[in-house]
Amino acid sequence: MASKTNQTKRPFVHFACQLGQFGDAPALLAGAETVTYRDLDKRVERQARELGSSRRLVLVAGANTIDSIVTYLAALRGGHPVLLAPGENLDGLIAAYSPDVVVRNADGRTVVEELHQHTAHRLHPDLALLLSTSGSTGSPKLVRLSHSNVQSNAESIADYLAIRDTDRAVTTLPMHYCYGLSVIHSHLLRGATLALTDTSVTDPEFWDLVRAQRVTTFAGVPYTFDLLDRIGFDQLDLPDLRYITQAGGRLPPERVRSYAELGRRRGWDLFVMYGQTEATARMAYLPPDFAATHPHTIGRPIPGGSFRIEPLGDAPDGTGELVYSGPNVMLGYAEAPEDLALGDTLAGELRTGDLAKCTDEGLYEVVGRRSRFAKVFGLRIDLQHVDSALAQRGLTACCTGGTNELVTVVENGGGVEDVRRWTAKASGLPVSAVRVCVVDELPRTSSGKPDIRAVAEIAGRHEVRPDSAATSTDVKALYADILHCPNVSDDDTFVSLGGDSLSYVRMSLRLEELLGSLPENWHTTPVRDFVHAPRLRRGWRRVETNVLLRAIAIVLIAGSHIHLFTLLGGAHVLLGIAGYNFARFHLGSAERKQRMRRALISVARIAVPSMVWIGAVIALTGDYRITSAFLLNGIFGPDGWSAEWRYWFVEAIVYIVLVVVAVLYIPMVDRLERIHPFWFAMGLVALGLVTRYGLVDVDDGRNRILTASVVFWLFALGWAAARASTVWHRMCVTAAIVATVPGFFFGETQREILVVGGLCLLVWVTSVPCPALVGRIAGVLASASLYIYLTHFQVYLPLRDDHPWLALFLSIAVGICYWQAVTFATALWHRWNPKGSRLVKSSVESTVGRSRDAESDSNTRRSWSPNPVRRSGH
Structure with a gap:
């Protein structure tokens, strides 16, 4: 041969x-x-x-x-x-x-x-x-x-x-x-x-x-x-x-x-x-x-x-x-x-x-070392090559190797996130492995060359802004407490530690208390970078649009049910937010199995408190059928409207996420989503329109706007909004919203306007500056939105006719109390079962070259939050 x-x-x-x-x-x-x-x-x-x-x-x-x-x-x-x-x-x-x-x-x-x-x-x-x-x-x-x-x-x-x-x-x-x-x-x-x-x-x-x-x-x-x-x-x-x-x-x-x-x-x-x-x-x-x-x-x-x-x-x-x-x-x-x-x-x-x-x-x-190379995660980085690549972008910078990180010391010019991204691209590292230090002037030797030793000293300092005593140790302790993850490292992020929408707002509030303000993409920011976050003027903060929409929506849902006003459509906006946040938190570049575990954990955090509350209501009052306690009303419940359909939104989110996770677990589908993240999401929108327009009958007509398979296209629109990385992408999503929402709500123009407006804000506006007090109230309402939705039916009904404003206040207060009770119970469980905490942590970790990419996924623009602000029919 x-x-x-x-x-x-x-x-x-x-x-x-x-x-x-x-x-x-x-x-x-x-x-x-x-x-x-x-x-x-x-x-x-x-x-x-x-x-x-x-x-x-x-x-x-x-x-x-x-x-x-x-x-x-x-x-x-x-x-x-x-x-x-x-x-x-x-x-x-x-x-x-x-x-x-x-x-x-x-x-x-x-x-x-x-x-x-x-x-x-x-x-x-x-x-x-x-x-x-x-x-x-x-x-x-x-x-x-x-x-x-x-x-x-x-x-x-x-x-x-x-x-x-x-x-x-x-x-x-x-x-x-x-x-x-x-x-x-x-x-x-x-x-x-x-x-x-x-x-x-x-x-x-x-x-x-x-x-x-x-x-x-x-x-x-x-x-x-x-x-x-x-x-x-x-x-x-x-x-x-x-x-x-x-x-x-x-x-x-x-x-x-x-x-x-x-x-x-x-x-x-x-x-x-x-x-x-x-x-x-x-x-x-x-x-x-x-x-x-x-x-x-x-x-x-x-x-x-x-x-x-x-x-x-x-x-x-x-x-x-x-x-x-x-x-x-x-x-x-x-x-x-x-x-x-x-x-x-x-x-x-x-x-x-x-x-x-x-x-x-x-x-x-x-x-x-005699020459300018550094090893990060075992990879040998040519620092001079990275410096030259940054110089081509008009930056005066010098790189040095740190402990499992590449540090870029740069003279004022260009945003920190841009410098991190350009450094990552030039070095072949994930963005999470790059830290940027901004200086007024790059230190130089007498011959005019960058002073490598002085640059290394700058990179090695753990500077804290004079208006904040917080350190990365404080941030790590906060992450460990809220996400129940031991041994948080400087490289960890909210996403890499398995954070989801139910912990997202709570974490942002606590971090802001600690640091004073947060970077725009804090959920994908490594712990070490928080102490360098830019600050707004005193008394103001930026609130993410999806958080603000969640807070407004839960108030509109409760207020409309109490008949204080009639502004319907909040739950359907929240369905889009759920898809938006699903894409952001659960569709990074983590492995297929890790994606699935992370999503299933989040589904459990929605389903278990819901089942506990509804089960308790059935045991005490007998108001609902037992199928509701197991979130099975959409499958085994009665045809047409009944009290059981009040919890349609919880069921819709659980059904949709479970089906999506199962489909994405198919290797070929998983690869397709990773290769074409935006067009994959738009494909799901097109698929959802099959049931939205009744090309396949899956409902009895009366509950079509509450049926998971029919409203799925709204979830997919939110998903596409999160994956839209260019103006052209956003225009495509906007056109889909404007073209498909009208006519869905039986001619209720007000509801259609509210849904179109809310979803378009999600596409085009990342965050909104507002007074700090307003931001904190919005954060609490968004964090407790699932629990307010679950509990408000039992609170407002006896009070609606005679004391509507009291009914609204108590509905929100009881929901917040249930939220705190669930949070406390979850913390106790993790304290008694530390093995479970380690297992959850391990399911979202990855090895060199894999693990931290979830936090630097260039296609993931904003944040996940399948959030459970749910309501019946509105």
Whole structure:
């Protein structure tokens, strides 16, 4: 066969060609599928033949899946240079390098796109692999690795970790990241098993997999260990765990020592490692025996490698640049396709850019950086590239690396949120990983260059505005109290912690008490940024339009029922707000399962208090049928209007959200919503119009304006409003509102005007400035709106005829009291059941590269609040 013939003509990565030697031992585990080494060898050989014998540049979208690994190994076996890239956003690399073959995932299957029948490049015979430097630099600069680099580094890692054929490693890192790829290489080399998953370490399912597959090892970057702390890793029972590895950035010495001692007590080892993509992943490791006693060091060189310290004129004696030599040192960099023809430009020696010294025990310690790079979440960021990108936007700025964040110090000019967004785009980080410090003048050296040390000092300050004594610690404590989430970090946001509409307004009120005012998008703002929030003039605040509408609507609902006035339509406006807030809080970029859990928790927070109240009313008065207590009136209740239909809105929200969550759980639908968020929402509007216009009969005519399936289109309109990111989008939503609302309410013009006006405000007006007292009243009414709606029927009926204003006042007061009672009961439950709090928290966390994206979803403009201000027929 052609591929076998080529083996005599070109160098190869040997372990990719020798997979079959391990026979029927399990190689890959993915869900219920087990692939043995014999099967893997056959699949790789078959895929290698499909790639052809003509040596070509193959771009592979890396993912922790069987197909991705098979395709990658097939390219290595066939001698094709592989450009390994993240699974999404391939356009930049394709444009920069014009690969001959592109292998990507589409609709759950692997698609091979042949762009050139033969290669369009001059490819050096030693070239085997192209990787982005430590995962992300914000530029197309790639590391060129040879067959020997890949093979030798895999052998070294397998050697010092003493990987056995009985070991089972679970994938905690992306395949396209050199650290995650090295786990795959070293375990396949030794005939060990890989348990493939993209599940976060904060997800209980991850640990179920670890136990079920008897996993012996996993890898983590510093952020992974932050997540392990939050889930109570020290309490987990993992009898098969043999060792943990850590790399991708410096873990503080006290954390290294803590985990080393934990491992000693639990019977597993901690390997702290040091490396760069330029060395194919690893250069040094700290043996477990030294982890507790020398946690500040990177250890000793890996087998086959060596270090030397090159003195620098301005460095203390014994300190200099750390220079590494070994067979795993890259060929060099590539910045354009022409560079793929280059051979070895470094002669096996790598200047790391780190300042280091050697201890008396022969261990190396990194004490600083010589060049301007930073590692954030294990990703190596080219700070100069980010500075240049900001300069092109007319900004004078200098970036520096912080603890799991990138800090941009910028001279006055441009909004903070714009600078954060531009910095995130240039660096490849999520917006939540960027902090901005505004200064009057950027500090400079005598030569006029930015003073890097002074910039770092500015970034490291925890400044508090003189008119506020609040700190990020105070904010974290408030989040922990209201959202019942222990261990809130500086990077957390209201959305990432699982906040929803029922806690949204309460949280905003408490935060405003603490800080004085809030940024416009506070729900997606990291905790650390609250103390820098801009302030309104004293006595004024901005109230979000959806909050103000909720407050007004519940008053209109209660007042209309009491016959103080007749302003109908509030509940249908609230239906649009529910869709608006659903999109904002529950449709970030969290994983599909996390989206579902988060939405179901919010449904429970609406349904349970409703069922308790209605059940209690039935028990005491017998006013309603038992179906109402279970929110089943819309399904099993009587035809036509009856008292049971008073709670139609609660049922409509519960039904709609449950159906939407179920549909979005379908992988194909989930992908479609993520790719086209606005047009997906508009598609739902179109679908809802089928029942709105009676093209499909789902009601008896009398209750059509109260039936969930009929009013769904209003929920979808709110959803579309939240996803509208341009003026054109907003005009489309407005046109849909104006065209479809009239005629729905049996010719009641006043109701139609109110609904059209309320929904259009939602589309076009984000927030409204108002006196602080008005804002606080609106906040309380919006927070208690569900509870006012639930209770007011029992309060106003005896008083409506003789004391209407008293009936309105008491309806609101009783609802607020019920709200406080439910809040208190919820807090007690979380106090008695802290495990449940951790589970809720873990369901909305994510790993590096995933988790915090929910808070920076560029398509999510405003906030979720399926809010329960509900009423019967109005």
